[in-house]
Amino acid sequence: MLNAVLAGKKRGTGLHSQQMALEEAEGAEDVLTASVFERLSYLPENLLSLVLSDLLGEPFGPLQRIDYWPSWYLPDGTRVEPDVLLQGNSSTVLVEAKRHDNARQQLATQLANELLSGWQQNVLSDPCILLTLGGLNDYGEAGRQRLLSEVLPFLPDGSASRFKLVCASWQQLYQALETHLPPDSPPGCLRLLDDIAKCYAWHGLRTHPMRWLADLRPVALNTRPGTFAAWSLK
Numbered sequence: 001m002l003n004a005v006l007a008g009k010k011r012g013t014g015l016h017s018q019q020m021a022l023e024e025a026e027g028a029e030d031v032l033t034a035s036v037f038e039r040l041s042y043l044p045e046n047l048l049s050l051v052l053s054d055l056l057g058e059p060f061g062p063l064q065r066i067d068y069w070p071s072w073y074l075p076d077g078t079r080v081e082p083d084v085l086l087q088g089n090s091s092t093v094l095v096e097a098k099r100h101d102n103a104r105q106q107l108a109t110q111l112a113n114e115l116l117s118g119w120q121q122n123v124l125s126d127p128c129i130l131l132t133l134g135g136l137n138d139y140g141e142a143g144r145q146r147l148l149s150e151v152l153p154f155l156p157d158g159s160a161s162r163f164k165l166v167c168a169s170w171q172q173l174y175q176a177l178e179t180h181l182p183p184d185s186p187p188g189c190l191r192l193l194d195d196i197a198k199c200y201a202w203h204g205l206r207t208h209p210m211r212w213l214a215d216l217r218p219v220a221l222n223t224r225p226g227t228f229a230a231w232s233l234k
Contacts, residue, residue, distance in 0.1 A: 028203060029099035029134075033083050034068060035199045036173070037095075039192050041066050047180055047189065052086070052093070054176040056129055056166050060088050072117035080117040092125040094118060094163075098135025101169045101205060105135035106147060112154035115163060124163075131166045139167050174200060174207045 040048060041063065049061030065087040072080045084095035094114060098105035111130060118124035136143055144167045152160060174196065181193050200207050 029097060030069075030083075032099055032170075032199065032203045032205075033095075033097045033133075036170075036196055037066065037068070037084050039196055040177075042192060043189065050180045051173075051176045054179065055168055055173055056093065056131065058129075058164075060086075060091065060093065060129075063088060070123070072114070072121050072123065074113060074117050075120060078113070080113050082114045082118070085118075085123070090125065091127075091129060092123070093129045093131050094124060095131045095133060096135075097133040099203065101134050101171055102137060103135065104137050106132050108147065108150035109154055111147075111151050115151075115155065115159070119162070127162050127164060129164050129166055131168065133168055133173065134170050136167055136169070139169050139172065143167060170200065170205045171207060178207075 040051070043051070045062045048063055049059075052060045052063075063086060065085075067085040067087075069081050069083060070085055072082070074080060082094055083097045084093075086093040086095065096106065096111055096114060111132065115124070115128075115130060118128070119126075132147065136147065138146070144165055147167060148160075148165050151165070177193055177196065181189050183190070185193075197207055
């Protein structure tokens with residue numbers, strides 16, 4: 001959250017209005033983004049590379065630099081502010097995060113402008129990775145293709161080869177972390193994972209898929225006559 005405050009993202013931090021509930025805070029997603037990515041950046045380099053590679057579907061790392069809310073400009077002077085820029089050895093990841101996992105919040109025009117301004121200022125690798133985190137109803141291939149088809153019309157011809165679109169949920173990010181941080185991990189890493197879980201709970205995000213009662217395996221109970229006789233009320 002420190003980077004959210006330093007970047008002037010006071011809404012949702014408690015510094016903008018102490019009377020404001022989290023669900024009413026416009027900047028809550030900025031606090032969420034900063035809280036999670038700050039902690040990710042503290043992971044040992046090999047672990048961070050494993051987590052990001054799993055999430056992105058291709059090798060990434062080691063992390064060279066992380067920038068929060070960089071200010072870029074379109075040719076007409078319009079300022080564009082993506083959430084996070086991750087710079088690796090050979091590629092960059094442009095992150096646009098939205099607060100909710102199961103609500104359509106990602107905007108094609110916003111994503112296109114972030115790519116255009118990044119290319120304009122030569123701060124993105126070619127090709128780069130555009131990671132949308134949260135803000136969709138469908139994180140499968142159909143949902144990714146749908147969003148890609150919405151973004152491409154706002155970009156110059158031939159732009160499809162200049163970036164890879166990756167759509168992931170906050171839940172998928174947590175599960176990638178959990179996969180590489182088993183219970184026998186160093187205590188500091190487990191504390192970091194616990195911090196992120198608490199941050200998710202604060203923002204109403206799930207770390208794991210919901211399990212319905214009807215989907216649970218039945219448990220067979222074998223009891224003998226008189227087993228509960230001692231419990232009977234007198």
